[in-house]
Amino acid sequence: MIMENQTLAKLGNINEPYLGKTLKELDALSFADKLMTITLPYPAKGNEAAISQAIRQIIGEDSHSQIAFEYQIRPSARVSAEQPGLANIKNIIAVSSAKGGVGKSTVTANLALALQAEGAKVGVLDADLYGPSQAKMFGIDDLRPEINGDKIKPIKAHGIEIATIANHITREYTPLIWRGAQLDSALKTLLFNTEWPELDYLVIDMPPGTGDVQLTISQQIPVSGAVVVSTPQEIALLDAKKGLKMFHQVDVPVLGVVENMNMFICPKCGHEEHIFGHDGAQLMSLQYMVNFLGSLPLDKRIQEETDSGKPTVMAEPESKIALNFREIARKVASALYIQDSQAPVVPQTEEQLKAQSSNQKTIQWNI
Structure with missing residues (x-):
């Protein structure tokens, strides 16, 4: 030409x-x-x-x-190909809320599907071990993963590679009565012993709170960046701020904040109502100088579609909600590239990698 x-x-x-x-x-x-x-x-x-x-x-x-x-999505400098179990993963994104009930898992599922719709290879790790929901949301709750020795093959649904403890539990109502050490071991098994294919992004559905599992993910897993989810409600924002500060303290870059359930739109008359207030997460992002990634409505379809195993981005790809998720996905991916370009992280030494992979014993799935 x-x-x-x-x-x-x-x-x-x-x-x-x-x-x-x-x-x-x-x-x-x-x-x-x-x-x-x-x-x-x-x-x-x-x-x-x-x-x-x-x-x-x-x-x-x-x-x-x-x-x-x-x-051409490049690997994050935080994720080393030498890390056991992570050789095929370029970037790890943690989705956190530090509070339950704000739609974090729904955002995780749709964000993963949105990144895929934008052209990436994506996986999901369900780290919410006490309340795993990704199996239900992706319609794979009746499936069991293939296990060869100490290796687990992820289950593929809607093009997304998924690892969740829910697929190892015999019944969906079986509770996990585990202490911190068992949770830590289970999480590391799910991450490091899963035979992940080549992925541009692994999206982690974090559990609520700032306890053992969150610290394991933040300190022992090379997270490239975090997305914080909140509702506009003040009580939710208080916990979201704690989660944001936790990431800052453990030196995990915060890629931005998503405000979920920003507005309810009446399906009959179209009236808009800010049930939980509005713009609180956007103000929080300004306060802490992080990106505001976007707002999502309180919409019955989102709940119905995730409950049926086909999240909105897959069920209604041309809907306004799906397009909102895709806009958020582009902002997340571009923010990850920008932060990695501006502040490259020195790759970990062999000693550090060995220290991280030590004590990664495979937990027995006798539940």
Whole structure:
């Protein structure tokens, strides 16, 4: 493809909105015959139309040039390929609320599906061991994983690779009466002994609170970044702030805050009501200088679709709610790239890796 220097300069000056850089600065443009390829470092299929339109305005709508997009998602400097069990995982995202009942697990499931819809390979680790819900939400609660020796094969649903203790429990109402050491062992088994395929992102559904499991995830698992979920309600925000501060204290970057249940929209008359207040999470993000990733409504369809094993992003991919989740996914992925580019982490030493992997005994699933 032959283009004038002036045209090339205009193409290079097109801004990529989520990264705040031009296509030239990202070295995103390449040409071959009549094919123009845009290569971005994070998944952004939902933004392809806008970038394509900007390109067409420069090269002309009648141009025979084809435009293609590729996504080259690089591994986080926090995740070492030398870490046992994590060789195929590029980035680990923890989704936390520090409080139950705010829709964290629902956000986790839909965020994973949204990242996949944007062009990434995604897995989910259900770390909420006392209240695992990802199996139900992905419709795999009746399945059992294949176990070979001390290796567990994740269960695939809707294209997402999933590891959850729920698939090892004989009955869904069986309680886990475990102390901290058993929880720690079970969590490490689920993460390090699962045979994860190549993943761009592993999304961890964190348990509520700031106890043993949260500290294990924050301190012993190389989390690339965290997403904090809250409702606008003040009591929920108090706990969300604790979770946010916990990540700061253990040096885990916070990628942003999601405000769930921001507004109830009456399905009959369309009246909008802020049942739990509004914009509290957005104000919290300003207070702590972290990204505000977006708001999600209190909508009966979200509950019905997750309960049926087909979360909204999969059940209604063109709905406003699904598109909101995809917008949040792009913000999360781009924020992860930006923070990793600005403050690269020195890879862990062999001694540190050995220390992390020590005592990772495989727990027996006799429950």
